Amino acid sequence: MEKKxxxxxxxxxxxxxxxxxxxxxxxxxxxxIHEVTSPVAFLNLEKRGIGVLYPExxxxxxxxxVPTVDQDxxxxxxxxxxxxxxxxxxCKKYGIELHDLGSAHHGIVHVIGPELGVTQPGMTIVCGxxxxxxxxxxxxxxxxxxTSEVEMVLATQCIMxxxxxxxxxxxxxxxGKGVTSKDIILYIIAKISAAxxxxxxxxxxGSAIRNLSMEARMxxxxxxxxxxARGGLIAPDETTFNYLKGKQYAPxxxxxxxxxxxxxxxxxDEGAEFDKEYHFxxxxxxxxxxxxxxxxxxxxxxxxxxxxxxxxxxxxxxxxKSLDYMGFAPGEPIKGKKVxxxxxxxxxxxRIEDIxxxxxxxxxxxxxxxxxxxxxxxxxxxxxxAHEEGLVKILEEAGFELRQPGCSACLAMNDDKIPAGKYxxxxxxxxxxxxxxxxxxxxxxxxxxxxxxAVTGEITDPRDIF
Numbered sequence: 001m002e003k004k005x006x007x008x009x010x011x012x013x014x015x016x017x018x019x020x021x022x023x024x025x026x027x028x029x030x031x032x033i034h035e036v037t038s039p040v041a042f043l044n045l046e047k048r049g050i051g052v053l054y055p056e057x058x059x060x061x062x063x064x065x066v067p068t069v070d071q072d073x074x075x076x077x078x079x080x081x082x083x084x085x086x087x088x089x090x091c092k093k094y095g096i097e098l099h100d101l102g103s104a105h106h107g108i109v110h111v112i113g114p115e116l117g118v119t120q121p122g123m124t125i126v127c128g129x130x131x132x133x134x135x136x137x138x139x140x141x142x143x144x145x146x147t148s149e150v151e152m153v154l155a156t157q158c159i160m161x162x163x164x165x166x167x168x169x170x171x172x173x174x175x176g177k178g179v180t181s182k183d184i185i186l187y188i189i190a191k192i193s194a195a196x197x198x199x200x201x202x203x204x205x206g207s208a209i210r211n212l213s214m215e216a217r218m219x220x221x222x223x224x225x226x227x228x229a230r231g232g233l234i235a236p237d238e239t240t241f242n243y244l245k246g247k248q249y250a251p252x253x254x255x256x257x258x259x260x261x262x263x264x265x266x267x268x269d270e271g272a273e274f275d276k277e278y279h280f281x282x283x284x285x286x287x288x289x290x291x292x293x294x295x296x297x298x299x300x301x302x303x304x305x306x307x308x309x310x311x312x313x314x315x316x317x318x319x320x321k322s323l324d325y326m327g328f329a330p331g332e333p334i335k336g337k338k339v340x341x342x343x344x345x346x347x348x349x350x351r352i353e354d355i356x357x358x359x360x361x362x363x364x365x366x367x368x369x370x371x372x373x374x375x376x377x378x379x380x381x382x383x384x385x386a387h388e389e390g391l392v393k394i395l396e397e398a399g400f401e402l403r404q405p406g407c408s409a410c411l412a413m414n415d416d417k418i419p420a421g422k423y424x425x426x427x428x429x430x431x432x433x434x435x436x437x438x439x440x441x442x443x444x445x446x447x448x449x450x451x452x453x454a455v456t457g458e459i460t461d462p463r464d465i466f
Contacts, residue, residue: 003272005166006235007201010141010266014124016158023160028057029123031153032109033096035062035083036413037128041151042090052094052154059118060091061099063108064129064413068376068403071101080414094154107379107405110134110347114218115381117247121236121263126153131347131429133224136233137217138240139266141201143231164230165199165275168268170206173282178463180357181216182349182427182446184208185223186288186298192278194296198228200276203268208282209234214243215353222348223429226295235267287461290431290444291334292322297431299334301449301461307331325433326441337459339443341372341424342450343436345403346410349427350378352385354447358400359391361451361462367399368457374416375400376408400454412437425453 004012017025033041038060045051052058065080075081084101091098099105105112110131113119121139126132128150135142149159169188189196202224209220217234224232241260244250251259286300299305305323307330308316323330328337344350344358355375367373375395377383383405386392392402409416410428412435418424420439427450428435431442443459452462 003269005168005268005272005274006139006203006233006266007141007166008272010122010124011163013122014141019160023162025158026161027124027158028126028153030113030118030125031058031157032113032125032127032129032132033058033060033087033150034064034109034127034129035066035080035087036064037147037150038090039083039086040147041128041154042086042094044151045154050155052096054157055095056097057157058096058154059099059113060087060096061106061109061112062087062101063405064407064411066101066406067415068406068408071404077415104380107377107381108347108350108407110218110222111350111378111382114138114214114243115247115379117244117250120244120250121240121266126159130225131222133229133231134218134222134347136221136224136231137214138244139233139236139263141231141233144225164201167197167200167202167229167276167278168274169202169204169278169280171204171208171280171282171285172206173208175208175282175285178287178448178461178466179282179285180446180448181212181219183285183288184282185220185226186290186295186444187285188278188280189223189227189296190288190298191280192227194226194294195228196296197224200229202229202232203274204232204234205268210237210239213353214239215351218351219348223295226429236263287446287449287463289334289425289449289459290442291326291328292319293325293431293433294322295429295431295444297322298444301335301445301459304331304333305329335459335461338423339371339425339453339458340422341374341409341418342454343374343376343409343424343426343428344447344450345374345376345378345408346426346428347378347407348410348429349447350376350382352382354427355382355386355391355395356389357447358451359394361448361465362398362400362455363394365398365455367454370457371399371454373400373454374403374409376403376416377405379405398454409436411435412440418442425450425459
């Protein structure tokens, strides 16, 4: 029998038809939508007189543009208000499940899917958002699509898609103290570059990956996009099954045992070939931080910013342009740099484990006077747990502001913007120019590193405070 990768097994099972020398007609199991990329898709369906083929396969929530304060009041921003209202109208018209502002399961689309048990192994999942790759942590093929493809999925439950190449990234060994999944993925991206996985779908493997919790695995898969990959996935195992068991949309009773038996087959066959492979040792990974304007520009917090040695032409020019934007110089240490804001949240690190980590770190401490500290839960469920576990009290006593669920300061599409010229150490996924606001300077890091920065007011290795 042909040896297949996990990716091949799921992909091949969802091909409806192959176009000779062209893309596959690819069936989609679950479709997540939000208020930003869906309105035009629905408008085009109306213009063409087409309905939604399988409304029960689509789930909606507003997240990108929503305010994170006063969510019980009318949204002040006109565009955001119109988009959220249009999402409500479309969901009502077509019978699509909506987790609206104020509802028990409202939140960031890539946080609520796993929480509800909608996201499951072996599925194909799409959303009009690049970080749909988050769901790959469950052993699913999940990737972002454009607005025209959102329309296509609503109308046909399929898209036209060329099969990507396959890459495996193996991380073995034990992680050191203070090293998290965010550090793993920032380390990998720094090693292979922000374009190093372009054209590939990545499977993460190895003992360091298997030892991660589901929430930590979601962080890894979430940032696959930041190295150019189409998506990332991790084979399901007992950790996956334990996470899903009992969730609202997970199989129940006899169906659970039958489904888990199938999920256990979702492994890469011994001897299956990948188009490209990388191997890394967990012991080499330390707390990481970015210094530039793409996620590949990352270093260990203890290290110095690279110099221009070995860079020529446009590579040197773009490197210097990035440092100029950030106000940094080649070869200088990044530790000790003063910071203005810290942000804990986003579909990368807005889950309860992330908030627990920060609260445990800052307990009995207080943020530095120069720091504005925002904590934004990824969902109402995360917010609820943070209150029940006493984390909110710890964080507020430490000077953090807890906001309501949403994408928040991950991207400058809502009110939570970092002012021009200010530095923000963020648990989000992108550090492009203006990503968190026009002129904002973003440094990506783990929740633990963000907590350490909040307490000291400057770039700090969290291991120095443990």
